[in-house]
Amino acid sequence: MNTLDFPQLASVEEIERGFESFGYICSPKIATAVYLAFQLRKPILVEGPPGVGKTELAKTAATLLQLPLIRLQCYEGLDEAKALYEWKYGKQLLYTQLLKEKLGDLLQGATGLAESVERLHEFGDIFYSEDFLEPRPLLKAMQEEKGAILLIDEVDKSDYEFESLLLEILSDYQISIPEIGTIKARIAPMVFLTSNNTRDISDALKRRCLHLYIPFPSVELEERIVRSRVPEIDEQLRHQLVEFVHSLRELDLKKSPAISETIDWARSLLLLHARELDEELLHSTLNVLLKFEDDIETTEAEMRTLLKPRSRA
Amino acid sequence: MQANLVNFIQVLRTHDVRVSPAETLDAMDVARTLGYGSRTRLRDGLAMALAKTPAEEQVFSRCFDRYFSQSLADFSLPPAADEVADETASEAGETNVGEPSDGSADDSPGELEAAAEQSPALAELLQSQLMQNLLNNDRNALSVAMTTAGDRVGLQQIQMFTQKGQYTRKILDELGEQHIRQAVIDLESANNPALAELQRYRDILREQVRDYVEREYLLHAEGSNRQFMEDILSKTRLNNIERHYLDRVHELIRKMSRKLAARYARKLKSNKRGQLNMARTLRRGVAHDGVLFNTYWRKTRRHKPQILAVCDVSGSVAAYAKFLLMFLYSLQDVLPKVRSFAFSSHLGEVSELFQEHPLEKAIELVNWKYGGATDYGGSLEDFARLALDDINSNTTVIILGDARNNGGDPKLDIMQTIYQRSKQVIWLNPESRRAWGTGDSDMPRYQSACHFTAECNNLKQLERIIDQLLKSTR
Numbered sequence: 001m002n003t004l005d006f007p008q009l010a011s012v013e014e015i016e017r018g019f020e021s022f023g024y025i026c027s028p029k030i031a032t033a034v035y036l037a038f039q040l041r042k043p044i045l046v047e048g049p050p051g052v053g054k055t056e057l058a059k060t061a062a063t064l065l066q067l068p069l070i071r072l073q074c075y076e077g078l079d080e081a082k083a084l085y086e087w088k089y090g091k092q093l094l095y096t097q098l099l100k101e102k103l104g105d106l107l108q109g110a111t112g113l114a115e116s117v118e119r120l121h122e123f124g125d126i127f128y129s130e131d132f133l134e135p136r137p138l139l140k141a142m143q144e145e146k147g148a149i150l151l152i153d154e155v156d157k158s159d160y161e162f163e164s165l166l167l168e169i170l171s172d173y174q175i176s177i178p179e180i181g182t183i184k185a186r187i188a189p190m191v192f193l194t195s196n197n198t199r200d201i202s203d204a205l206k207r208r209c210l211h212l213y214i215p216f217p218s219v220e221l222e223e224r225i226v227r228s229r230v231p232e233i234d235e236q237l238r239h240q241l242v243e244f245v246h247s248l249r250e251l252d253l254k255k256s257p258a259i260s261e262t263i264d265w266a267r268s269l270l271l272l273h274a275r276e277l278d279e280e281l282l283h284s285t286l287n288v289l290l291k292f293e294d295d296i297e298t299t300e301a302e303m304r305t306l307l308k309p310r311s312r313a
Numbered sequence: 314m315q316a317n318l319v320n321f322i323q324v325l326r327t328h329d330v331r332v333s334p335a336e337t338l339d340a341m342d343v344a345r346t347l348g349y350g351s352r353t354r355l356r357d358g359l360a361m362a363l364a365k366t367p368a369e370e371q372v373f374s375r376c377f378d379r380y381f382s383q384s385l386a387d388f389s390l391p392p393a394a395d396e397v398a399d400e401t402a403s404e405a406g407e408t409n410v411g412e413p414s415d416g417s418a419d420d421s422p423g424e425l426e427a428a429a430e431q432s433p434a435l436a437e438l439l440q441s442q443l444m445q446n447l448l449n450n451d452r453n454a455l456s457v458a459m460t461t462a463g464d465r466v467g468l469q470q471i472q473m474f475t476q477k478g479q480y481t482r483k484i485l486d487e488l489g490e491q492h493i494r495q496a497v498i499d500l501e502s503a504n505n506p507a508l509a510e511l512q513r514y515r516d517i518l519r520e521q522v523r524d525y526v527e528r529e530y531l532l533h534a535e536g537s538n539r540q541f542m543e544d545i546l547s548k549t550r551l552n553n554i555e556r557h558y559l560d561r562v563h564e565l566i567r568k569m570s571r572k573l574a575a576r577y578a579r580k581l582k583s584n585k586r587g588q589l590n591m592a593r594t595l596r597r598g599v600a601h602d603g604v605l606f607n608t609y610w611r612k613t614r615r616h617k618p619q620i621l622a623v624c625d626v627s628g629s630v631a632a633y634a635k636f637l638l639m640f641l642y643s644l645q646d647v648l649p650k651v652r653s654f655a656f657s658s659h660l661g662e663v664s665e666l667f668q669e670h671p672l673e674k675a676i677e678l679v680n681w682k683y684g685g686a687t688d689y690g691g692s693l694e695d696f697a698r699l700a701l702d703d704i705n706s707n708t709t710v711i712i713l714g715d716a717r718n719n720g721g722d723p724k725l726d727i728m729q730t731i732y733q734r735s736k737q738v739i740w741l742n743p744e745s746r747r748a749w750g751t752g753d754s755d756m757p758r759y760q761s762a763c764h765f766t767a768e769c770n771n772l773k774q775l776e777r778i779i780d781q782l783l784k785s786t787r
Contacts, residue, residue: 012354029357032347036358039346040339047367093604203365207333210361213370 008064009038024053024060025225033212034061043170043191045155045206048214050196051258057214058151058192068144070189071151072137074158080165084175086134092127128179138166139175139183147187155205156195163205166193170208217259219246225259230266240277241266247306248289251298257289265289279303318344320469321380322363324532328376330369336362352381379532428500428507435496435511443489447514459525462487468529481519481526490518619707620644620651621700625714626680627657627687633743633770637713638676640775642667652700657685660695687717689755690724697727701734708735713769715744716756723755728762738762741769741778 008018015031026034034057037044046054062069072083106123110116135143141150152166169175173185193209195201217225222242226233242262249256257265265288274281282303290296299306318340322332332340339362347358356377364373425448428435438444446454463469466483493515500508588611598605622641626634638655645651645667655663661683666675704710710731732738740763742749742756749756760766767778 028354032354032357033361036343036346036361040342042339044361045365089608090606093606097604200366203331206365207335210339211365211370212361213367 006038006065009035011035018064019060020228022060022063023228024056025221025228026057027217027221030057030212030214033210037190037210040210041173041188043193043209044212045193045195045201045209046212046214047195047197049216049256049258051260052214052216053259054192054194054214055151055153058149058194061190061192062149065149065190067147067149067190069149069151070137070141070144071153073153074155074162076157076159078158078162081136083136083138083162083165085136085139085177087128087179088132088134092132095127125179130180133177133180138169141189141191142169142173142175142183142185144189145186148189150189150191152191152193154196155193156198156201160202163202167204167208170205216249216256219243222246222259222262226262226266229263230270233266233270234275237269237274237276238266241269244277244306245289248299251302253290253295253298254292255290255295261289277307279307282307315341321376324376324380325363325373327533328372330364330372330376332363339363376532379528425507425510428505431503431505432496432499434492434499435507438492438496441489441492443518444493444514447518455521458488459484459522463525463529468526469533471526471530471533474530477523477526477530481523484522484526485519488518488522490515493518619703619705620709620711621654621704622651622711623654623656623660623692623696623713625657625687625712626655626683627685629687629717630715630743633715634680635676637741637743638679639672641713642672642675652703654696654699655679655683656692656695657683658688658691659683660692660699662699687719688721689714689716689718690722693724693727697730701727701730704731704734706734706736710735710738712738712740712763713743714740715742715754716740716749716759717753718755720753723758725758725762728759732762732764737764739764739778740766741775742766743770744768745770 007014009015012028012031012035015034016026016028019026019031019034033044036042046057048054058071059069106119107116110119133139138150141148155163155166170191173188174182176182193205216222219242222245223238226238226242230238245257245262245265265285268285268288269281272281272285283300286296286299290299319337322337322340325332340359343358343362344355347355349355356374359377360370360373364370425435425439439448442454443458445451446458462484463480465487466480468480468484471477471480493511497508497511497515500511590609590611593609594605594607597607597609622644624634624637624641626638630637641651641653645653645664651664652662653664653667654660663675663679663683666678669675670678728738740756740759744754744756746768748754749760756766767774769775769778
């Protein structure tokens with residue numbers, strides 16, 4: 001990728017602006033990461049609690065650059081056949097069956113086994129050519145004409161072996177296929193890896209990436225995010241609800257509400273034509289924010305203290 | 314700047330952030346791409362290239378602030394009015410040091426100048442670069458001088474806090490402080506009124522150098538000191554470790570278990586891709602007229618190891634018991650299926666105690682519940698009753714104890730049964746190998762019913778043993 005092709009990525013400020021125009025409010029740190037990834041042609045490993053917009057970052061980058069987004073969702077047991085490439089076994093088989101008769105023509109006049117084999121050799125390895133190759137996400141990203149955004153989602157869910165598989169792709173943007181050789185990317189894709197930190201990613205993988213940690217946003221940033229996503233909501237209510245979510249994150253909860261949940265909540269409050277947060281409203285809408293019964297109980301017990309400073313403000 | 318960046322990375326390394334040469338190159342690229350215009354941007358960028366976990370990022374930003382924000386040393390004189398006057402004086406025209414440019418200012422240079430006429434040492438001193446800079450409060454020049462002096466005496470090699478004084482002295486000498494000292498002595502003997510003034514300058518200089526050394530010490534030595542401490546701790550016999558180091562030891566054990574857990578995390582069933590399960594593929598091909606439409610690949614299945622750990626908490630191993638329990642506790646964290654037992658006169662399962670309580674509380678409870686005089690025979694009977702049925706060819710039994718049975722019946726037959734049924738029996742004894750079999754120790758007899766016995770009384774040994782254990786349970 002060339003800087004000239006993408007004026008959207010010319011500077012850190014430009015990136016911030018560009019992302020904002022597509023409704024993704026990013027901190028300067030995130031913008032710096034995207035800028036560096038683009039300039040140095042390095043993948044970004046994005047870590048952070050669930051729901052802070054890790055996947056959204058890659059999606060927005062794809063919209064901003066008008067490139068196809070190729071997504072690989074990782075899970076336990078994911079292997080190269082599903083991530084890299086696979087031989088079209090059925091097609092290979094079908095073709096051999098169909099070509100059976102042709103084989104007779106080809107071998108006509110050959111005397112002895114040695115000569116027959118010789119003739120077959122002339123045929124070449126047609127059954128192991130790119131025509132019979134089924135590209136999976138990683139290979140597809142390498143083959144895109146104009147480059148692509150490759151999103152390897154939740155890399156921590158995959159196995160250790162799979163990580164080593166990624167190393168060649170991430171450092172050299174190429175894939176080695178034993179039967180064919182090395183396939184190099186036409187244009188190096190921009191790679192985002194996301195991780196929820198369920199386990200440690202190996203050092204080798206980390207070394208090849210820029211590491212970006214996205215924490216929960218500050219109150220101001222989150223308000224901006226809610227404003228850009230749910231612009232209809234009343235300013236006062238917005239402030240109130242963001243403050244409330246922030247105080248929830250300080251509680252000892254199984255799962256703290258994330259940005260996506262704040263946005264959902266803002267939307268549901270909008271639907272209910274709420275003007276102000278009160279206890280009754282919270283009771284009925286808390287299940288949008290919190291996904292565990294235990295958490296809801298904890299919060300309801302603390303409700304009064306949580307709401308108090310807010311009503312004063 | 315490049316050299317500076319490399320130095321900074323060196324500092325990061327002493328603070329436990331692992332930075333590879335490749336990442337160093339990345340950091341250079343980052344710095345070049347981002348430029349040195351914006352401080353926070355550079356910091357964010359470097360953090361992305363160098364710090365790869367949230368914890369490392371914290372260390373990184375602390376080091377970054379310390380390393381790059383070394384503000385200019387402040388040599389101004391304590392009274393504020395004085396400082397302002399000094400500065401305006403130095404800006405107005407500093408060629409004539411003796412001439413007070415501002416009437417209202419405390420004309421301290423004048424006083425010194427007057428004194429200089431009586432003392433040749435002071436006169437010489439006033440001409441020196443150091444004193445000129447001090448008088449003019451040229452913070453830039455002084456900071457630079459201090460840094461170069463620090464480089465020349467090798468301040469970056471500072472290791473221990475006891476070296477701080479020595480380095481301070483060396484830097485002061487390098488800066489030429491002895492001239493000031495000489496002048497002070499001169500003035501003292503002459504009882505000159507300018508003495509106090511000069512002493513103030515000297516004190517400021519000393520204080521600044523001390524601060525500088527302190528900062529460098531924090532940067533360069535703190536990290537390596539901690540590594541040094543951990544190294545020592547892991548080699549000390551467990552019962553000799555002082556109480557107030559217990560926290561650190563606990564941290565070490567946890568670190569160790571994390572390391573082991575990472576290595577241990579792997580899936581239980583894996584496809585051996587590339588190896589065709591020919592029999593199955595052919596069998597399934599029959600339905601398609603012998604055409605092998607569906608392929609089947611070989612699989613390997615790994616079994617979950619099951620671990621039963623038994624720990625002696627009696628008086629004879631009291632000093633070790635805490636560590637053995639600590640070890641058991643972290644073992645239960647690391648490995649998925651661990652059942653823990655504790656005994657002295659009788660035996661009981663403590664897995665739940667470990668799961669429900671934090672470490673300290675759990676250990677206390679176990680000691681309270683099972684402490685007492687040792688009876689290996691009786692405890693083995695209890696163990697057999699509780700767990701013998703669960704022992705199969707996947708089970709590893711770990712016994713932590715000194716095998717000192719107070720002359721009671723060792724019940725070797727139970728050990729034999731365990732030995733035959735289990736995958737392996739490991740006995741870790743805190744006593745040194747030479748003491749095995751002396752006095753009431755039944756170790757040699759129990760040893761005959763163990764696959765593996767080891768002496769285990771410091772963390773290094775413990776780590777090695779766990780490592781071996783994990784390898785063999787693969």
